[in-house]
Amino acid sequence: MSQELGTAYRTTAAGTLRADDAGETIRLAGWVHRSRDLGGVLFIDLRDRSGLVQLSLGPDWTPADALERGAALGMESVIAVEGVVRRRPDGARNEELPTGEVEVHVGSLELLAAAETPPIPVYQVPGEELPAEELRLRYRYLDLRRTPLQRALETRHRALQTVRRHLTDRGFWEVDTPMLTRRTPEGARDYLVPSRVHPGEFYALPQSPQLYKQLLMVSGYDRYFQIAKCLRDEDLRADRQPEFTQIDAEMSFVAEEDVFTVGEEMMAALWKEVLGVDLPTPFPRLTYAEALAWYGTDKPDLRFGMEFVDLTETLQHADFRLFSAVRESGEQIKGVVAKGAADVLSRKDLDALNPVAQAAGVPGCLWVKRTSDGWSGQFARALDDELGRRLVEAAALEVGDVIVVVIGRFRRTTTVRESHGGATDADRLGGAEAALDALRRHLGDRLGLRDASKHAWAWITEFPLFDWDAEADRLVAAHHPFTAPHPEDVPVLLEHASETVAGEGARALFDARLRSRAYDAVYNGHEMASGSIRIHDARLQRTLFRALGIGQEEAERKFGFLLDAFRYGVPPHGGFAFGFDRLVMLLTGAASLRDVIAFPKTTAARALFEGAPASIGDDELKDLHIRKR
Ligand code: ASP
Numbered sequence: 256m257s258q259e260l261g262t263a264y265r266t267t268a269a270g271t272l273r274a275d276d277a278g279e280t281i282r283l284a285g286w287v288h289r290s291r292d293l294g295g296v297l298f299i300d301l302r303d304r305s306g307l308v309q310l311s312l313g314p315d316w317t318p319a320d321a322l323e324r325g326a327a328l329g330m331e332s333v334i335a336v337e338g339v340v341r342r343r344p345d346g347a348r349n350e351e352l353p354t355g356e357v358e359v360h361v362g363s364l365e366l367l368a369a370a371e372t373p374p375i376p377v378y379q380v381p382g383e384e385l386p387a388e389e390l391r392l393r394y395r396y397l398d399l400r401r402t403p404l405q406r407a408l409e410t411r412h413r414a415l416q417t418v419r420r421h422l423t424d425r426g427f428w429e430v431d432t433p434m435l436t437r438r439t440p441e442g443a444r445d446y447l448v449p450s451r452v453h454p455g456e457f458y459a460l461p462q463s464p465q466l467y468k469q470l471l472m473v474s475g476y477d478r479y480f481q482i483a484k485c486l487r488d489e490d491l492r493a494d495r496q497p498e499f500t501q502i503d504a505e506m507s508f509v510a511e512e513d514v515f516t517v518g519e520e521m522m523a524a525l526w527k528e529v530l531g532v533d534l535p536t537p538f539p540r541l542t543y544a545e546a547l548a549w550y551g552t553d554k555p556d557l558r559f560g561m562e563f564v565d566l567t568e569t570l571q572h573a574d575f576r577l578f579s580a581v582r583e584s585g586e587q588i589k590g591v592v593a594k595g596a597a598d599v600l601s602r603k604d605l606d607a608l609n610p611v612a613q614a615a616g617v618p619g620c621l622w623v624k625r626t627s628d629g630w631s632g633q634f635a636r637a638l639d640d641e642l643g644r645r646l647v648e649a650a651a652l653e654v655g656d657v658i659v660v661v662i663g664r665f666r667r668t669t670t671v672r673e674s675h676g677g678a679t680d681a682d683r684l685g686g687a688e689a690a691l692d693a694l695r696r697h698l699g700d701r702l703g704l705r706d707a708s709k710h711a712w713a714w715i716t717e718f719p720l721f722d723w724d725a726e727a728d729r730l731v732a733a734h735h736p737f738t739a740p741h742p743e744d745v746p747v748l749l750e751h752a753s754e755t756v757a758g759e760g761a762r763a764l765f766d767a768r769l770r771s772r773a774y775d776a777v778y779n780g781h782e783m784a785s786g787s788i789r790i791h792d793a794r795l796q797r798t799l800f801r802a803l804g805i806g807q808e809e810a811e812r813k814f815g816f817l818l819d820a821f822r823y824g825v826p827p828h829g830g831f832a833f834g835f836d837r838l839v840m841l842l843t844g845a846a847s848l849r850d851v852i853a854f855p856k857t858t859a860a861r862a863l864f865e866g867a868p869a870s871i872g873d874d875e876l877k878d879l880h881i882r883k884r
Contacts, residue, residue, distance in 0.1 A: 256281070260305065264335050264367075270306020274356040276340040283308070283359065284335040284367065286400070287328050289378045299328065300378075301336070301359075304405060309349075309358040310336060331370035331377060331397075336361045373397050388849070392863040395854055407851045410529055411839045415482060417528045418502055418835075421521050427478040427504065432467035434484070438813065439465050440735045443487035446497075454880040460486040463832060465735060466817055468505035469789060472828040473820045480504040482835065494848050496836065497860045502784075505830030511774060511788060514829050515540070515714050518776055518784060521833075522712060529842045538712040538776070546715050551665070551692035553718070556780030557711035559704035561695050563589045566660060569649045575637030577621070577662060587687070590650060590660035591695045596702055597624040597655045604701060605632075608659060608694060615693040616686030622659045625652045632657075659694055663687025696780065705779070707844070712778050717741060718787075720748075720771035721764060721802075729804060730761040734773040736799055737817075738787035739829075741770035745795070752802035764802055776833070783838065786831030793821040 256279070257271040264284040272281075285303035292298075296313035328334065338361040349355030375386045377400045385391065391398040398404060419429065435458040438445055445459035461467075463485045471479045483503040489495065502521075506514060515537065523534040539557065546553050549562040567587045570578045581588060593600065605622055612620040623632035625647065630638050638646060650658055665687045699705045720740050722733040732738065740748050744767075751764050773787035790796045796818065800810040810818065839851040849855040856862055876883065 257305070260303070268305035269301050269303045269308040270354060272308050272340055272354045272357050272359070274342055277342045277357060279340045280337070280362075281340060281359065282335065282337045283310075285333070286377070287330055287332045287334060287370075289330060290328060298358075299334075301334070302377075302400075306353055306402075308354040309343075309352075310338065310361050311358050312361050312364070328366065329370050329372060331373050331400075332366060333368040333370070335365045335367055337363045377401060389857070389863065392849070392855070392857060395864050399853065404850065407839070407843045407845055408853060410843050411851055414525055414529060414835075414839055414842060417525050418480075418482070418521060421524045422478075422480045422504065422517075425478070425517065425520075427480045428476060429481060430471060430476065430479050431481055432461070432464040432483070434460060436461050436467075439463055440732075440737065440814070441465065441487065442731065442735065443489045446486045446488050449879040449881055451879055462487050463501065464503055465737070466814070468503060468830060469737060469817065469828065470820055472505055472507045473823070473825050475507075475826075477507045478504075479506075479830075483832075485832075491859055493858055495858075496848055496852065496856055498856065499848075500835040501832040502835050502838075503830070503832045505828060507826040507828045509788070509827065509829050511716060511772065511829070514786060514788070514831060515774075518786075518831055518833070519712065519714075522776070522778075525838065525842070526710065532710060534710055534712060538714055540714045540716055542717040543715055543719065543770075544717065547688065550695065551688035553715055553775065554777040554780055554782045555692075555713070555715075556696060556699065556705060557713050557777075558706060558709040558779055559699050561591045561593070561699065561704075563591060563691055563695075564650045564658075565589050566646070566649055569642070569645045570637075570660070573634070573637040573642055574639075575634055578634070578637060581662060586663055587665045588660055588662050589665055589687070589691055590658045591691060591698065592650050592652060593657040593659070593698050593702060594653070595655045596657045596698070597626060599702065600657055605657075608697070611693050611697045612661060612690040615690035617661055617663050617690040620659050620661045620690065620694060622657055624657045625654055627654050634660075659698070661687050661691045661694065663690070665691075710779065712776065712783075714774050714776055716774045717770045718773040718775070720744070720769040720773075723762075723765045730756070730765050730802070732799075732803060734771060734785065734787050736803060736805075736814075737789045737796070739772040739790045740795075740799070741772060744769040748802060749798060752798045755801045755804060755806050757804050761802075761804060772829070774831075776831070778841065781837065781841065782834075784831050784833040786829065788827070788829035791821070791825040791827045793818060793825075796821060 256267040256273070256276045258267055260268040264282070266282045269283050269285050283301055285301045288300035288302040288307055290297060290299040296311055299310040299312070300307045301310050336359065338359040340357050341360050343356060343358050375390055375394050375397050377397060435448060438459045439462040441462040443462055445462065448458040448460065450456045450458060464481055464483050468479050481503045483501050484498060485501050486498050488497060504517065506517065519536045519538045523536050526532045526534045543553055546555050551563060565587065566589060567581060570588045571581050573579060578588060608622060609619045621633045623630050623635050623638065630643060646652060652658060663686060719733045720738065721730050724731045747767055748769060751760060751767070756764060771787065773785065775782050776784035790799060797810065836848045836852055840848055843851060845851050854862065861867065
């Protein structure tokens, strides 16, 4: 037994009792999980945070006593009991329950608080579905009594402590930064807080501690971290929370590799602590350009290979109209090879590929199988001996392999910033890339290659410096405007941005596809962290603002305090932010972020049980100097 939870009401925690404890007199306190009356003996499952134990009342309780008590003890009533731990008789053990070898024979019982019938059951009848999520969120305090949620939040706690310990041991200081602040530069909308004492003025809630952590570096704090609450007023999306938690860190006198080492060792510590898994470090590093060329995405799932193969050179010579047309159109033909899948993929599986490609925005895809007697499939007839031989060579095709190809434009096209339009990768990247990426993932699923027991991390480096915001028709920083440009691309930037850039000039800068020192950490196809090495030169910072069309006056107004600080000695610095909620979701195998956050918002950004957001009265609005329209 564990005395950890021992208090005035109890000596031990219910879920920690074991066969060794037999004979001990103990006191427990907790909730009535369920009770059963078996002809005079009343059994109660008593639940606390540590788990359940079975209480038995009888036979020295008179049946009337027990029944009377039983009737009074509705489910979820809070009781305290004193009793003796007994081994359960043979045949009455419950293998599935950690306390299943014992029960507590109750000598006295006290009702501490009666409960009304709960609107959502905490005890789940095996096989029964959970109530609708909306109802569960409305009664979150009851839903949180369920074991899976308690375990998820326990894991979250352990993960937090692991991160804190890990970073503290490596010389990081935890510094907390303000919630009432000025705009941060992440690019989403801010939540605004009206000032009562300064009519017409507003604070912004932080989208991230970005500016503060950079200022801490200017102040010489060297290594900072924070488990930071970030708030972004973005468009609603299925699994997005307006308020979320990041492991935010910044370091001075560092280059990319220093930051990667800290990030990957921290993840290795987490995976070890929570899953008992040894992650191999260092994680692989891929440039953004490589990730796009090989996997068509900046967050590739590296649990399996199936890299894109460029077949343009080979297949454009086929006597097959769809292929030969690329000679005129300048499009490309790329494919992925499903190794040994010819017998695994049924006709139905192959027919299912086209809709996958179409959903990603291309007219379709084509496949062939290499069989022992040649080719079969959609472009088999295009493959004469010579072309067949060249295809085998180009794609390293063996007998039994299937190759699926997509024709289109494989390159980054105009983008819409995620935070503005809620755009997906299909918008960010060309349709052909997105389609072959979708096919690769689809085939990976179908062939069982995306195995949950595999853990494939990587750093994606050299992200583009700029994106094109199609909605606003302007150049924007792809990460944020403090990200350093790639040293090799600085001359191009200086050349273009000698004065404030707008219109055609901005488009030319985007088309120059400058690289930056921004990076992401990806895990099994999920983006887990972003960060960058920052600009630490005030002149280069101003150049970058000019490139973004931000004139001197606007730069002063928005980021003046940072630019000022940069006048007084800035160390080279960089950092990252890991999405903590998503980490916990993946570590616990939870289906949704809402299952790893104690009090989450709905997909419509509402808090259901406390009822937020809520309208406020005219008087209060007047106090805040706000008039309703
Ligand atoms: N502040 C950035 C973000 O929230 C992370 C970073 O650059 O460190 O994405």
